[in-house]
Amino acid sequence: MDTAGPPAPAGTEGDGPGGSTGETSRRLSKEQIFVLVSAASMNLGCMMTYSILGPFFPKEAEKKGASNTTIGMIFGCYALFELLASLVFGKYLVHIGAKFMFIAGMFVSGGVTILFGVLDQLPEGPIFIAMCFLVRIVDAIGFGAAITASSSILAKAFPNNVATVMGSLEVFSGLGLVAGPPLGGLLYQSFGYEVPFIFLGCIVLLMIPLNLCILPSYESDAGKQSFWKLVTLPKIGLIAFVIISLSSCFGFLDPTLSLFVMKKFSLSTGYVGLVFLGLSLSYAISSPLFGLLSDKMPNLRKWFLVFGNLITAGCYMLLGPIPLLHIKSQLWLLVLVLVINGVSAGMSIIPTFPEMLSCAYANGFEDGISTLGLVSGLFGAMWSVGPGSGDQMRTLHTVNSVPILSHTQA
Numbered sequence: 001m002d003t004a005g006p007p008a009p010a011g012t013e014g015d016g017p018g019g020s021t022g023e024t025s026r027r028l029s030k031e032q033i034f035v036l037v038s039a040a041s042m043n044l045g046c047m048m049t050y051s052i053l054g055p056f057f058p059k060e061a062e063k064k065g066a067s068n069t070t071i072g073m074i075f076g077c078y079a080l081f082e083l084l085a086s087l088v089f090g091k092y093l094v095h096i097g098a099k100f101m102f103i104a105g106m107f108v109s110g111g112v113t114i115l116f117g118v119l120d121q122l123p124e125g126p127i128f129i130a131m132c133f134l135v136r137i138v139d140a141i142g143f144g145a146a147i148t149a150s151s152s153i154l155a156k157a158f159p160n161n162v163a164t165v166m167g168s169l170e171v172f173s174g175l176g177l178v179a180g181p182p183l184g185g186l187l188y189q190s191f192g193y194e195v196p197f198i199f200l201g202c203i204v205l206l207m208i209p210l211n212l213c214i215l216p217s218y219e220s221d222a223g224k225q226s227f228w229k230l231v232t233l234p235k236i237g238l239i240a241f242v243i244i245s246l247s248s249c250f251g252f253l254d255p256t257l258s259l260f261v262m263k264k265f266s267l268s269t270g271y272v273g274l275v276f277l278g279l280s281l282s283y284a285i286s287s288p289l290f291g292l293l294s295d296k297m298p299n300l301r302k303w304f305l306v307f308g309n310l311i312t313a314g315c316y317m318l319l320g321p322i323p324l325l326h327i328k329s330q331l332w333l334l335v336l337v338l339v340i341n342g343v344s345a346g347m348s349i350i351p352t353f354p355e356m357l358s359c360a361y362a363n364g365f366e367d368g369i370s371t372l373g374l375v376s377g378l379f380g381a382m383w384s385v386g387p388g389s390g391d392q393m394r395t396l397h398t399v400n401s402v403p404i405l406s407h408t409q410a
Contacts, residue, residue: 034214035157036165039150040172041211042106045204046143047176049113050078052184052196060193061132064124074132078140082384085144090377091227094370098149098156099217103208105146110204112139117197144380151376155357156218156369160295163354167291167346174284178277218369230374235359239352242305243382246348249316253279257319265331278335282342287350294351298358301351308348315341353379 053075061071089101112135119135122128151166158165180200187196230236261267261275294301318337321327356375365371 031216032157034216035153036169038102038211038215039154039169041207042102042146042150043169043172044176045200045207046106046109046146047173048180048183049109049139049197049200049204050143051177051180052200056185056188056193056196060120061128064120064122064128066129066132070129074129074136077133078136079384081137081140082144083381085141086148086377086380086384087227088377089145089148090373090375090380093148093152093373093377097217098153098369098373099215101145102149102153102215103211105142105144105149106204106208106211108142109139109146110201110208112142113197113201113204115197115201117194117201120193144384147380148373148376151353151379152369152372153215153218155353155372155376157216159367162357163291163294163301163350164288165291166353167287167289167294167350170287170346170350171284174280178280227374227378230360230365230378233359233363236356236378239305239356239359240378240382242309242348243352243379244385245309246312246345247383247385249312250345260320261331261334264329275331275335275338278338279342279345282339283345284342286343286346290346290350294354298354301355304347304351305355308344308346311344312341312348315344 058071061074062068066074089096093101116132116135116139119128119131122131154165154169155162184196184200187199231240257276267275290304294304315337317325318327319334319341321329321333327333353375356379357372360371360375361367365374
């Protein structure tokens with residue numbers, strides 16, 4: 001992606017007369033605000049619905065005859081089908097339409113969230129388990145559609161500020177992931193199993209009329225490039241490996257670290273949630289900064305990736321810490337490492353998407369919504385690889401112990 005020169009309004013083909021140019025710029029600036037509102041609402045709502053299962057669903061599923069392994073598979077199938085959906089929707093984004101895919105994804109996600117709330121009315125055993133799998137799979141497909149379309153629309157609306165915008169929107173993703181589990185747990189304790197799903201599902205559905213009115217449509221002709229050509233580019237393959245590695249780290253962090261903290265420092269579940277906030281908040285705060293730097297100084301992206309991954313590796317060695325270091329495990333050190341890890345995660349994750357776009361454009365991919373769909377689909381697919389294993393581990397560890405109150409996935 002060409003980042004040189006002054007930012008050009010998204011969707012403009014050229015300059016017109018002076019007066020009309022000013023009017024067009026103002027009109028498109030309003031469109032960009034609408035795109036931000038739509039993407040922020042989707043990130044917040046869908047991430048909350050994704051994360052509310054953690055505190056109470058494992059116990060309820062166990063009552064219905066589901067084994068620990070089965071519950072882990074119910075959680076893990078989400079990531080698998082999100083991966084597949086992201087690849088398919090990324091390929092056919094132009095044919096389906098970005099706005100329609102965005103709205104349809106939110107509609108499916110909100111609807112199946114409500115449906116998940118009535119599954120406790122089913123008889124225990126195979127029927128309940130089969131419906132859990134079905135609803136979870138459909139939810140993953142809906143979310144894959146929404147996030148792929150959202151990334152493509154953002155990149156189209158902000159061609160010269162992709163990293164800045166996506167980094168800023170990570171704040172809403174983090175808020176959704178942090179707020180979902182405690183809110184779901186509170187509603188569950190107060191009103192029972194159905195209310196958390198119905199409440200959050202309705203919130204997502206209520207966002208649809210707003211997005212129908214304000215979200216602009218970006219149409220484009222189908223491109224000739226394929227996923228195969230994209231993923232066989234060496235640089236794209238390396239960045240994809242980085243994304244998988246980082247998402248895997250986050251996916252495995254919740255179950256292992258939470259149990260370690262509770263056992264090692266004798267903390268209650270509420271305090272464990274506060275410990276995880278160190279990671280979530282530092283990531284949410286640092287992401288916009290690294291996004292801005294990535295857009296203003298593209299040459300820094302490769303150094304962000306290198307040093308961000310090195311710092312992340314060092315943080316994971318210090319979380320225990322590993323026995324080789326002979327350092328005593330202390331709560332203040334663990335919290336400090338989590339804060340640094342959140343910053344390094346922002347440094348590593350935020351530059352990946354614009355760098356993939358730059359690589360695609362440099363290798364002959366056309367500048368349009370078709371390429372944005374391919375890159376968005378690949379990014380979403382690679383990111384979903386890591387959380388799948390983490391979801392299964394989280395469920396297996398928490399089903400007979402203490403629920404996790406916060407998620408650390410971006």
